Amino acid sequence: MKFNIIIPTKTSFSNFPFLRLKRHAANINRRLRVFAEPLLQPIFPTWSALRNRARVQKIESIGDNYVRLCLKTPFGWGSFHPGQHVQMGVVKNGAQLLRCFSISSSVQRFRKERTIDLTIQVQNQGQVTPWIKRFLKVGHTVTLSKASGDFIIDSKRPALLIAGGSGVTPFHSFIAGTPSRPTVLLHYSKNPSLFSNHKHSENLNVQRFDTSKRGRFSLEDLETHCPDFRTFEIYLCGPGNMIEHVRAVLLEQDCDPKQIHTEYFGTVPKNDNWTAESDGTLVHFSKSGAKAFGDKRNLLELAESVGLKPVFGCRIGVCHQCKCSKKQGVVYNTRTQQYSDSGEEDIQLCVSIPVFNDVVINL
Amino acid sequence: MKTTRLDVQKLDELAAELDAIDLRIREDLGEKDANYLFAVVRVQRFLSLAGRLCIPLGFLTPWLWLLGVLYLTLAKILDNMEIGHNVLHGQYDWMNHSHINSKVFDWDIVVNVDSWKRTHNYEHHTYTNILGKDRDFGYGLLRLTDELKWRTKNLWQFFTYALLSVLFEWGIAFHELAGERVFFGKKKDEIGRSEKHAELKKSFFNKIQKQLLKDYVVFPLLCWPVAVSVFLANLCANLLRNLWTSTIIFCGHFTDDIQTFSIQECENESKGHWYYRQMLGSSNFTGPRWLHILSGHLSYQIEHHLFPSLPACRYPEISVMVEEIATRYEIPYNKDSFVKQYWTVLKRIIKYSFPKRTTQSV
Numbered sequence: 076m077k078f079n080i081i082i083p084t085k086t087s088f089s090n091f092p093f094l095r096l097k098r099h100a101a102n103i104n105r106r107l108r109v110f111a112e113p114l115l116q117p118i119f120p121t122w123s124a125l126r127n128r129a130r131v132q133k134i135e136s137i138g139d140n141y142v143r144l145c146l147k148t149p150f151g152w153g154s155f156h157p158g159q160h161v162q163m164g165v166v167k168n169g170a171q172l173l174r175c176f177s178i179s180s181s182v183q184r185f186r187k188e189r190t191i192d193l194t195i196q197v198q199n200q201g202q203v204t205p206w207i208k209r210f211l212k213v214g215h216t217v218t219l220s221k222a223s224g225d226f227i228i229d230s231k232r233p234a235l236l237i238a239g240g241s242g243v244t245p246f247h248s249f250i251a252g253t254p255s256r257p258t259v260l261l262h263y264s265k266n267p268s269l270f271s272n273h274k275h276s277e278n279l280n281v282q283r284f285d286t287s288k289r290g291r292f293s294l295e296d297l298e299t300h301c302p303d304f305r306t307f308e309i310y311l312c313g314p315g316n317m318i319e320h321v322r323a324v325l326l327e328q329d330c331d332p333k334q335i336h337t338e339y340f341g342t343v344p345k346n347d348n349w350t351a352e353s354d355g356t357l358v359h360f361s362k363s364g365a366k367a368f369g370d371k372r373n374l375l376e377l378a379e380s381v382g383l384k385p386v387f388g389c390r391i392g393v394c395h396q397c398k399c400s401k402k403q404g405v406v407y408n409t410r411t412q413q414y415s416d417s418g419e420e421d422i423q424l425c426v427s428i429p430v431f432n433d434v435v436i437n438l
Numbered sequence: 439m440k441t442t443r444l445d446v447q448k449l450d451e452l453a454a455e456l457d458a459i460d461l462r463i464r465e466d467l468g469e470k471d472a473n474y475l476f477a478v479v480r481v482q483r484f485l486s487l488a489g490r491l492c493i494p495l496g497f498l499t500p501w502l503w504l505l506g507v508l509y510l511t512l513a514k515i516l517d518n519m520e521i522g523h524n525v526l527h528g529q530y531d532w533m534n535h536s537h538i539n540s541k542v543f544d545w546d547i548v549v550n551v552d553s554w555k556r557t558h559n560y561e562h563h564t565y566t567n568i569l570g571k572d573r574d575f576g577y578g579l580l581r582l583t584d585e586l587k588w589r590t591k592n593l594w595q596f597f598t599y600a601l602l603s604v605l606f607e608w609g610i611a612f613h614e615l616a617g618e619r620v621f622f623g624k625k626k627d628e629i630g631r632s633e634k635h636a637e638l639k640k641s642f643f644n645k646i647q648k649q650l651l652k653d654y655v656v657f658p659l660l661c662w663p664v665a666v667s668v669f670l671a672n673l674c675a676n677l678l679r680n681l682w683t684s685t686i687i688f689c690g691h692f693t694d695d696i697q698t699f700s701i702q703e704c705e706n707e708s709k710g711h712w713y714y715r716q717m718l719g720s721s722n723f724t725g726p727r728w729l730h731i732l733s734g735h736l737s738y739q740i741e742h743h744l745f746p747s748l749p750a751c752r753y754p755e756i757s758v759m760v761e762e763i764a765t766r767y768e769i770p771y772n773k774d775s776f777v778k779q780y781w782t783v784l785k786r787i788i789k790y791s792f793p794k795r796t797t798q799s800v
Contacts, residue, residue, distance in 0.1 A: 109537050113480040114487070125536040164534075169472030171534040218536075388560030393746060395528035395540050396560050411464050420534045421541055 126164065126218040127152050132190060134213060138269045141241070142208050143179070144193045146219065155191070155222030156229055157182065157249035158310070158338070162419065163193065164218035167206050171218070173418040174203050177312075177338075178222060179244040181251035196241040202416055226338040232308045233257040235301050237292065237321055239313025240264050242340040246312065254278050259301040263292055263317070292321050294328070305330060312338040356429040360438040361402060369429035374399075374406065374436060378424065383438055385424055392426035399424050404434030444767065449710025452767055456713050459759055460745055463752050464532075471749045472533050478520050478731070479538070486513035493671040494661035503671060510675040512732075515682055517546045519734025524750045526555060531747075547607040547679075550645040553614045553638065563746050567691065567719035568699045573617050575691065575698065577602065577609060581790045583698050588793035595791050596784075603684035604677065615642055682732070685780060690739035693721040694782035695772050716743035717764060721772035722757070723779040730754070740771065 108124035121128045129152075133145035146163075155161075155178055164173045180192035197204045211217070228234060228249040233256050236246045243262050250260065253276050260281045267283035282300050284292075297304055309325065311318045318337050325335060356369035358377060365381040375397055378385050388396030392410035398421050406415045406427040414430065415422060424436075444452070489510030496503025521538075522545035524530070531539050544551055557573065565571035569585050576582045580599060581592045591598075602609050615621065620635045653672040658665035697718040704715065720739040730737045738753035741760055748756070764771035774782075 110483060110486075113476060113483050123536075166472075168468040169470070170468075170532055171536075173534070388556065389564040391564070393563050394555070394560035395531070395747065396555060398528065398531070398541055400541075412461060413464070421531055421539065423528075 121149055121216050123218065127220065128216045129219040131211060131213055131215045131217065134211065136208070137194070138266060140197050141269060142195045142197060142204075144195065144207070144211070145180075145190055146193065146217065148185075148189050148191060148219065152189075152219065153221045154185065155182065156227040157252060158226045158228040158245045159222040159224040160226075160245070161191075161193070161222050162220035165203060165207060165211065167203070167210075172203050172416055173218075173420070175418075177245035177248070179247040179251075181248055183252050192247075194241070194244040194247065203418070224338070226310070226312070226336060228310055228336075231256075232306065233303075234259070235304050235307040235309045236260040237309070237311050237313075238262045238264075239292075239317035240340070242313030242317075242338070245338065246310070250279060250281075259307070261292070261296060261300060263313070292317070292324070294324055297324075297328075304328075307334070309335045310338075311335065313340050315339050356404075356431060357433055358404075358429050359433065359435045361435050362438055365438075369434070371428065373409070373425055374422075374427045374429060374434075375424040377429070378436070378438055385438055387425060390425045392423055395423060397424040398422070400437040401427075402435035402437055404429060405431040406434060444710075444714060444769070446708070446710075448767065449708055449714060451710075452763070453708065453710035453713055455763055456744060456760075457709075459756060460748065463745070463748055463756060467532055467749065467752075471530070471751060474751045475521075475525075475530055475533075475538065475749070478516060482513050482516040482521060485509045485516070489513055489675070490657065493668055494664050496667050496671070497664055503667060507671050507674050507678075510671065511678040511682075514546055514675055514679040515732055518679060518683055519686070519736065520731055520750070521545075521734075522547075523734045523736070526551060527559060528747045529749045546649075547611075548646050548649045549607060549611040550641045552641060554610065557614045557617070559746070563743065565704070566716055566743060567697065568701055568704050568715075570701050573613065577613065578616065580692075580787060582692050582786055583790065584794045585698055585700070586790075592791050596787055599688075599787050603681050606680035606684040607676070611642065611646065614638065686733045686736050688783045689723055689776065689779045690720055690736055690742075692783050692786055693772060693774075693779050694786055695770060696721060713744055714769065716740070717760075717769050717771070719743065721774075721779060723774060723776040725776045729776060737776070740773075 105125070112122075112124040115122055121130055127149050129146040129148050131144060132147045133143075135143040135145075137143055158177070160175045160177045162173050162175050164171050166172075176193040176195055178191050179194040180190070185191055195204055195207060197208050199205060226245065228236070228246065234249070234254065236249070236258065238246055238260065240263070243260075243264070246260055246262075250258065256278060258279050260279070262281070262283045263286050264283070265285070265287045267285055280300065282296070284296065301307065304325075305328070309330065311321055318339060322335060322337065326332065358367045358369050358374065360366070360378060360381070360383060363383055365378075365383060367377045367381045369377060372380070375385060375387055375390065385399060386396055388394035390397075392408075400419065401415070401422045402419055403417060405417050406422055407413075407430045408415065408423070408426050409428060410423075410426040415427070417431070486509070489506045489508075489512075492502050492506030492509060494506075496506060522543065525538055525543045526540050526545070528540040531541075533539070537543065540555070562572055562574040567575055569575065569583070576586070579602060580595050581588060615638055618635065618638060620638055653676065654669055657672060658668040661668045699715055699719070704711070707715070717740055720743045722740050723737050725737060735750035735753045736742060738750070738757050741753040741756045742750065744760065745756065761771050761773070763769075
């Protein structure tokens with residue numbers, strides 16, 4: 076046998092512990108927290124090693140389809156801007172399910188009480204929201220990510236807010252903070268009276284439209300209630316088709332695309348009619364920016380077809396080498412014959428077929 | 439000794455029945471399984487903490503030192519087997535937990551997790567007992583079947599085995615690098631090999647460095663006046679854990695009646711044949727519940743190989759169904775007590791130390 080003993084290369088020397096103290100300190104801190112979690116959590120239920128936990132302080136039903144949660148955020152959670160969302164996690168039958176919700180309370184109240192509100196639309200066929208309505212109680216803990224999102228309602232100019240349905244929730248966070256600039260809110264909903272509890276102020280003009288009686292957004296509404304809309308910063312939030320419609324109208328009226336900010340709303344309900352055969356599902360690979368149209372191929376083949384090189388092993392769902400984080404969307408697992416949840420979770424690429432629109436994979 | 443192979447139709451039926459079990463258990467997973475895992479993790483943390491506290495107090499009485507070593511060994515065994523091995527198989531990934539999942543979990547042994555997942559989860563579990571593909575069969579050190587050519591070094595393979603057991607975690611850590619011939623051996627021609635090797639070496643040394651620092655530098659220094667006794671205690675705990683895991687793992691695949699397969703047999707194999715191969719290539723052992731837990735439920739090796747990503751705490755109930763299926767299909771279901779299975783392992787290692795005796799059969 077020929078011996079080719081190779082002396083450790085430079086890379087392994089530069090890993091010498093004392094040269095990377097900061098990273099090591101963070102690592103040790105993490106390991107200690109992970110070690111301590113099972114011992115400390117029975118005593119401090121709101122403490123968690125890696126995820127922030129919040130205590131449910133109040134639960135309120137709004138009509139039949141909405142629930143408002145008031146959460147006490149933990150120390151060190153950070154702050155937020157009106158319009159941003161958080162990812163909330165609940166443990167349902169042993170599994171952690173994560174969903175994004177917009178914060179609907181003001182920054183001022185957060186500074187005073189460290190609490191935030193989430194106004195949640197109950198999706199009757201959903202996995203999480205009906206569960207929240209039925210089983211979540213005051214005193215329970217949920218996990219809570221830091222606030223994130225580029226949809227930040229914070230402009231030097233007057234603001235025009237146009238919302239569809241539950242898309243009004245991020246605007247509530249802004250309105251509740253008594254805006255110092257002229258603000259116009261146009262809210263289109265089947266049941267607009269549900270969201271009428273806001274403080275009136277001289278800067279604020281709130282118009283609610285019942286879509287079941289008078290149809291969708293039109294240019295007339297805009298000209299009646301906010302004739303100077305071209306000088307406003309415009310924020311749109313609601314279902315995809317509503318946003319597309321309003322944006323098209325605004326652009327026709329010579330609005331600058333830069334003054335329009337959008338946030339697409341609406342969680343994906345789980346529907347029994349979906350099959351693995353439904354094709355034409357758009358898959359986004361978020362790290363590389365690549366996109367592909369899903370067909371009956373699995374995500375591993377799909378990723379490879381657009382030139383990505385994910386790690387893989389057995390390609391039959393045994394070895395978990397190709398495990399990858401799915402940010403959103405529903406996939407069908409051909410090995411377990413189960414549909415995934417629509418929130419963020421890890422999936423096996425080689426046995427997952429995208430089934431519902433806008434599957435986002437972290438690749 | 440080889441059993442007659444099942445025909446294609448039988449294999450398809452077998453696959454359908456086993457798939458049904460997989461589906462049924464998977465749909466039933468829930469809070470119970472999550473709570474079981476959390477309970478085991480909590481016990482592991484208690485043992486670990488108790489061990490680390492008792493060891494430095496050994497200067498009061500050596501019994502405390504011994505107790506500490508015992509606690510620490512048990513903690514390390516639980517972390518390695520019932521928690522680490524099973525979590526890294528993705529058995530609990532359905533829980534979507536922040537750190538107890540196959541992507542970020544790390545264990546208290548010198549084995550780099552990613553390297554292990556490649557050689558164990560992928561190679562060993564996909565190509566179980568296929569000679570030439572499953573490097574876990576004898577770990578490239580032992581000859582455990584006549585299908586492999588006899589070499590002189592096999593004469594003293596019992597001692598190789600004993601040494602492997604003592605240094606088990608190091609053997610596993612080095613496993614992939616040995617196969618890729620990173621340090622010695624004939625180089626394989628492969629594009630991008632040097633980058634791959636650099637990557638392998640980096641993660642290999644990184645993990646070793648972390649473990650050595652923790653057990654042999656940081657903890658002894660933290661208990662400075664009794665540093666030597668802490669150092670020795672950690673060494674003992676690691677050694678005992680090595681012996682235990684090695685023994686358990688050898689009982690799973692190297693018992694007497696285990697069968698091996700050739701690459702040709704398994705080309706384009708059906709799912710049924712894959713299942714069938716897993717059943718013939720694994721063996722179970724029986725014992726009290728604590729034995730199963732300390733073995734990470736690898737005492738149900740057959741079930742583990744059929745359903746590697748189902749939570750191991752379900753294997754006892756699955757084994758009843760699998761054994762019934764095995765009887766119906768007349769597939770050997772290799773099950774015996776722990777001691778008897780281990781005895782056959784030792785016999786097998788000795789038996790194949792010597793070349794095949796062809797002359798006798800003539």
